[in-house]
Amino acid sequence: MDTLLYLTRRVLQSLAVILIVTVVVFCLLHALPGGPARGILGPQATAxxxxxxxxxxxxxxxxxxxxxxYLRTLLHGDLGTSYTLNEAVSRLIEQRLPKTLVLTVLSALAGLALAIPLGMWQAVRRNKPVDYVITTLSFVAYSTPVYFLGLVLVLVFTQLLPWFPSQAPQGDTLGQVLSQPNALVLPVVAGAASMVAVFSRYMRAATLENLSEDYVRTARAGGSRPRAILWRHVFRNSLTPVVAMLGYYVPVLFGGALVVEQLFNYPGMGLLFWSAAQSSDYPVLLGCVLVISVATVVGTLLADIVQRIVDPRVKAGRS
Known part of the structure; x- marks a missing residue:
C-alpha cells in the first residue's frame, strides 16, 4: 500500500512538472523578438x-x-510546423528521437558497464597508486569538453589509426543506423566518457560507505570470502545512489548527444536541434526543448521507481 501511494504521488508530481514545462515553453514562444508571428514568418513579413x-x-x-x-494541440501531438523544412515538428522528432535514444542508451550502458566495476575496484584498493591514477583520469575525463574529446577520437581513430569511420551511421530509419555498428563506436565512446568519470566516483563512494557497515563485518566474522561479500551484499546496496543519479543525468546525456551528433553528423534529434538553431527555426527548437524536458521528467520518475525496487528501505514519504 505504501509503495502504491509513493508511486501515485511521484506520478502526480511528474505530471505537475510537465505542465509547468509547457507553461515555460509557451512563454518562450511569446518571448520571441517581435512575437511568434515575426519569429516564424521572418523579418520581411508585412503587417x-x-x-x-x-x-x-x-x-x-x-x-x-x-x-x-496550445495545450490542446500538444495533447493531440501537434508541435507546430517547421518553416524551413515545411514539415510537422512532431514528424521530424518522431524520425530523429529513436536514433538519439539509441545513442544515449548505448552511451549510458557502456558508461555504466565500465564505471560500476571501476568504482568498486577503486574502493577495494583505496589510497593505493591505482586508486590515485584512476581518480586523476576520471577528473581529466570529466573536465574535458565533449567536442574536444570527439575531435581527439576522430584524429586518432580515423586518421592515425583508421579503425573507424569519421562519420556516424547514416540513414532515414533506425534499422539503417543499427546496421552500421562500426560507425557507432566513436559517438558512443564520446558520449560515455564523462559518464564513466562521474559514476565511477559515485560507485567508489557508495562502496566505501557500505564496506564500513556492520553487515559486512558480520559477514567477514562468519567466514564469508571477500569476493562473495563484495558482489552478494555490497554491490546491490551500492547501486542505490547510482540508480538515483541516473535519472538526473538524462539532460546531461541529451546535452552531450547534441554535441556528439553535430560533431559526427549523426542524424538524431541533437543534429535537428543544431540545424534549427542555425536557421532560427523556432517551432523545431521549442519542440525539441519540450520533448527533452519531458524525457528528463520521465527519466527521473523511472529512476525513483527503480530505486524503490532496488532498495526497499526507501520510504514512501520520500520524494
Whole structure:
C-alpha cells in the first residue's frame, strides 16, 4: 500500500512538472523578438501577413485562451510546423528521437558497464597508486569538453589509426543506423566518457560507505570470502545512489548527444536541434526543448521507481 501511494504521488508530481514545462515553453514562444508571428514568418513579413498569421493561429486571443489552445494541440501531438523544412515538428522528432535514444542508451550502458566495476575496484584498493591514477583520469575525463574529446577520437581513430569511420551511421530509419555498428563506436565512446568519470566516483563512494557497515563485518566474522561479500551484499546496496543519479543525468546525456551528433553528423534529434538553431527555426527548437524536458521528467520518475525496487528501505514519504 505504501509503495502504491509513493508511486501515485511521484506520478502526480511528474505530471505537475510537465505542465509547468509547457507553461515555460509557451512563454518562450511569446518571448520571441517581435512575437511568434515575426519569429516564424521572418523579418520581411508585412503587417498584413502577421495579422493574418495571428488570426489563423489564434494569437489574437487572450493569453489564457492561447495557452489552453496550445495545450490542446500538444495533447493531440501537434508541435507546430517547421518553416524551413515545411514539415510537422512532431514528424521530424518522431524520425530523429529513436536514433538519439539509441545513442544515449548505448552511451549510458557502456558508461555504466565500465564505471560500476571501476568504482568498486577503486574502493577495494583505496589510497593505493591505482586508486590515485584512476581518480586523476576520471577528473581529466570529466573536465574535458565533449567536442574536444570527439575531435581527439576522430584524429586518432580515423586518421592515425583508421579503425573507424569519421562519420556516424547514416540513414532515414533506425534499422539503417543499427546496421552500421562500426560507425557507432566513436559517438558512443564520446558520449560515455564523462559518464564513466562521474559514476565511477559515485560507485567508489557508495562502496566505501557500505564496506564500513556492520553487515559486512558480520559477514567477514562468519567466514564469508571477500569476493562473495563484495558482489552478494555490497554491490546491490551500492547501486542505490547510482540508480538515483541516473535519472538526473538524462539532460546531461541529451546535452552531450547534441554535441556528439553535430560533431559526427549523426542524424538524431541533437543534429535537428543544431540545424534549427542555425536557421532560427523556432517551432523545431521549442519542440525539441519540450520533448527533452519531458524525457528528463520521465527519466527521473523511472529512476525513483527503480530505486524503490532496488532498495526497499526507501520510504514512501520520500520524494
Amino acid at each position: 498584413q501577413q502577421i495579422a493574418q498569421f495571428d488570426h489563423e493561429q489564434g494569437l489574437d486571443r487572450s493569453l489564457p485562451v492561447q495557452y489552453l489552445y
